[in-house]
Ligand SMILES: Nc1ncnc2c1ncn2[C@@H]1O[C@H](COP(=O)(O)OP(=O)(O)OP(=O)(O)O)[C@@H](O)[C@H]1O
């Protein structure tokens with residue numbers, strides 16, 4: 082055994098205590114270090130090669146005029162990189178502010194795309210408006226009731242809650258198999274037929290505006306150094322979203338998109354920069370970074386377009402993202418499958434997250450540890466781990482048997498796909514949530530119980546806030562896995578190709594991986610097999626990488642706060 | 644559920660009457676020790692009657708009987724593993740959180756057995772607060788740490804004032820009044836422990852249990868905590884576990900010495916325990932010959 086202790090054998094008296102024997106173990110250590118480094122790099126390298134490969138297929142950069150590349154390099158890449166490097170030398174905090182702002186623009190675009198797809202394109206701003214107003218009425222009524230009867234028990238609370246939910250959101254719908262008629266329309270159905278329905282963009286602005294304003298006001302309110310009163314923040318955000326819509330409408334742009342972008346990009350960045358200005362005003366210069374990047378991009382595009390340099394003949398372009406499938410490769414698009422995937426992710430998140438976190442809370446905080454019940458709980462915990470390893474095709478069977486045959490939801494709809502894949506990722510959500518909850522030190526719980534908190538109060542106020550970043554990270558990674566699943570979709574009868582995006586979660590749909598699969602399998606032309614498929618893969622990967630980036634950002638933020 | 648805040652004036656008269664009724668034996672015999680002359684002269688607020696605690700089948704506490712006087716500092720000393728923390732956790736039923744733990748005997752708080760079926764441990768813990776060995780502030784702001792108790796009890800009237808009062812009571816206000824919004828974890832160890840004390844007194848309990856509150860602190864921080872404990876005893880009943888004999892002698896009115904096997908060897912006025920213990924083993928332990 083080679084150790085680094087100084088007990089040198091008697092016959093090697095010349096040998097100094099600071100060198101010698103231990104170098105053998107050091108070499109082993111170095112060898113081990115480099116082996117692990119290689120293993121890490123190998124994985125990353127393979128993924129990078131794959132990414133470059135499909136990206137080249139999807140974008141076909143070599144079809145562009147070399148001058149086009151030069152222009153982009155000179156006007157976009159060089160200034161951006163230079164600004165980045167110089168800012169880092171001069172004022173590192175400013176560079177952080179700059180890159181955060183840029184990241185918020187990208188992230189905001191991502192969220193905006195999701196909101197436009199779900200609210201504007203799928204359900205329509207007016208329906209969203211009606212439901213929002215009706216939920217707000219319900220919430221206000223519930224809150225008012227709570228104020229009036231502060232000491233009501235949990236059963237009464239639940240009853241009131243359910244009653245209000247039926248009144249405002251679900252109504253009592255007709256159940257077709259039983260032949261019952263619709264007994265009660267929810268409030269939003271009446272709003273929809275009201276004579277004073279607002280314009281679409283106004284409907285968006287008066288719902289998203291206050292929502293974003295409330296979140297912003299909360300952020301500002303929690304920072305005591307910012308003195309702007311919360312009412313001003315709320316008012317500014319609402320007024321701003323109305324103004325954004327009005328300006329876009331008068332200019333003939335898409336006013337709904339303008340409202341959404343204002344809410345998802347302008348508001349967060351405004352709040353962030355307000356904080357920066359209060360805490361470290363000199364860091365505001367960092368804004369030159371996003372300015373140079375965006376300015377460079379615009380300049381490069383304008384230059385190449387006006388001078389007529391040929392740009393790459395990419396498969397992945399705006400047309401690909403926004404058009405439906407076609408038999409000619411040039412016209413084929415992924416839009417319906419993209420919408421299908423987005424809606425499905427919403428269903429998955431809405432079903433797997435609460436159930437998974439609830440299960441994890443029960444298992445970690447409430448479940449008995451001893452006695453035969455404790456044994457049962459231990460068995461369940463072990464088997465959740467096993468469930469995480471069950472092949473996805475088996476979950477597809479489960480979805481077919483349970484959700485379609487037994488419960489009777491219609492074949493191939495978004496909700497069935499969402500529930501099935503939700504079941505698939507449920508074990509992963511449970512396990513990561515359990516881990517996050519277990520990582521909360523016991524001393525925190527003891528402190529809380531010691532002050533006379535109930536178990537629920539401790540869970541709600543101490544355990545969950547500390548575990549939430551971990552839970553969210555795990556869930557987002559699980560959702561990343563969910564978005565790429567294909568096998569269960571085949572079993573639950575998702576369409577191979579649809580020509581119209583799903584109109585809601587009860588419509589038939591196709592998802593991106595399914596569509597990509599179909600391009601490879603059903604279309605022998607090389608253009609489909611390489612170009613269109615590659616464009617689809619890159620779209621899928623960008624969505625996935627975006628989600629992973631969100632997970633990483635949440636984790637980093639959490640680590641900074643500790 | 645809410646409890647009536649104790650009237651300090653009332654308890655003062657109480658203790659005066661008690662003095663007349665039951666003068667403590669031997670209290671006038673000694674001159675050493677803080678408050679030796681009136682130690683043990685108030686009514687007991689906590690009474691243990693043959694309390695034994697088992698972890699699974701191992702006995703950690705063996706038939707302990709003692710009366711803890713109101714508005715006094717009671718210290719518990721003894722070798723490691725003798726059951727001091729176990730006894731402390733019995734008082735506010737924190738042992739309920741340990742599945743393996745089982746308590747026998749009676750533990751009366753204001754005359755009511757806290758292990759009766761109709762006692763809600765949550766309500767009990769609102770009146771008997773606890774400070775732990777290692778400082779354990781929540782990863783929230785200083786303000787939110789102190790406001791936690793009032794908030795969970797649904798009583799947020801004059802919250803700012805109560806937070807200020809609790810922080811002053813824990814001798815921390817002057818050091819943190821300009822940074823109430825910074826994280827409680829950014830404080831030094833000693834400050835964190837005082838923050839935990841502030842958090843415990845913010846809900847205005849009757850009794851504060853402290854399990855080696857100064858064992859992780861340097862001498863300066865320790866002496867601050869000791870001064871604080873002396874002040875706290877004017878309003879609260881303090882029960883403190885410590886490994887530091889000098890500390891026990893300095894700050895407590897009554898001392899309980901536990902010896903191995905969970906036995907309470909001796910319980911008396913601090914001065915008596917340190918000057919003239921009856922039990923030979925206790926004397927050996929205190930003078931450092933054993934333990
Ligand atoms: N959660 C537990 N589960 C099982 N046994 C326990 C548990 N807590 C304590 N014990 C046992 O009970 C006995 C008394 O422990 P306790 O923590 O009360 O001692 P202590 O006097 O506080 O010691 P120290 O001075 O080291 O803190 C010990 O033998 C210990 O092993």
Ligand SMILES: [Mg+2]
Nearest residue numbers: 727728729854
């Ligand atoms: Mg202990």
